[in-house]
Amino acid sequence: MHYIDSNTDLTQDITLNINTRVDDSSLVDLELYNENENKIAYTSTSLSLTNAAYYQTITDSFKTDGATVLENKETYTILLLQGGVVVYQDKIYVDTDKDFTQDSTRMTDGQYTSNSTTNDYVII
Numbered sequence: 001m002h003y004i005d006s007n008t009d010l011t012q013d014i015t016l017n018i019n020t021r022v023d024d025s026s027l028v029d030l031e032l033y034n035e036n037e038n039k040i041a042y043t044s045t046s047l048s049l050t051n052a053a054y055y056q057t058i059t060d061s062f063k064t065d066g067a068t069v070l071e072n073k074e075t076y077t078i079l080l081l082q083g084g085v086v087v088y089q090d091k092i093y094v095d096t097d098k099d100f101t102q103d104s105t106r107m108t109d110g111q112y113t114s115n116s117t118t119n120d121y122v123i124i
Contacts, residue, residue: 002078002092005100010068015059017052020080020088024051028087030060032069033077035091041076042069070094 002016022028028049032042042062049056058080062070070076072094080088 002090003100004070004092004094004096005098006096007099007101008096010062010070010096013059013061014070015057016078016092017055017057018049018080018088018090019055020049022049022056022080022082022087024049024056026082028058028080028082030058031079031081032062032092033079035075035077047080072096 004010004014008014020028026049027046030042030044030047031040033039034041042064044060047058047060049058062068070092074094076092076094078088078090078092079086
């Protein structure tokens with residue numbers, strides 16, 4: 001999942017770190033689906049991948065007619081295709097009100113119940 005937060009300037013191009021099995025000399029097409037409306041929100045063709053140390057990057061504007069298609073508090077599914085075959089799929093969540101680099105999330109409230117298992121095993 002890619003998180004776009006208040007640290008990302010939506011007026012500039014956005015770079016995503018991804019992992020695909022596609023060679024960086026190949027061009028890919030991008031399709032962006034809005035999950036709430038279940039339709040294509042944006043497409044882009046002939047994008048190039050850039051190899052980095054442990055991942056690849058792809059950069060795109062995500063704009064139509066000069067305006068960004070990424071809306072606040074929305075989740076999108078991103079597909080990268082090569083020759084019509086999906087080579088990468090992930091999600092993008094946009095929340096320009098938050099700073100995810102400073103966000104601390106508690107996964108539990110710390111209330112646990114004791115497990116009464118004796119861990120005895122019968123080997124037959």
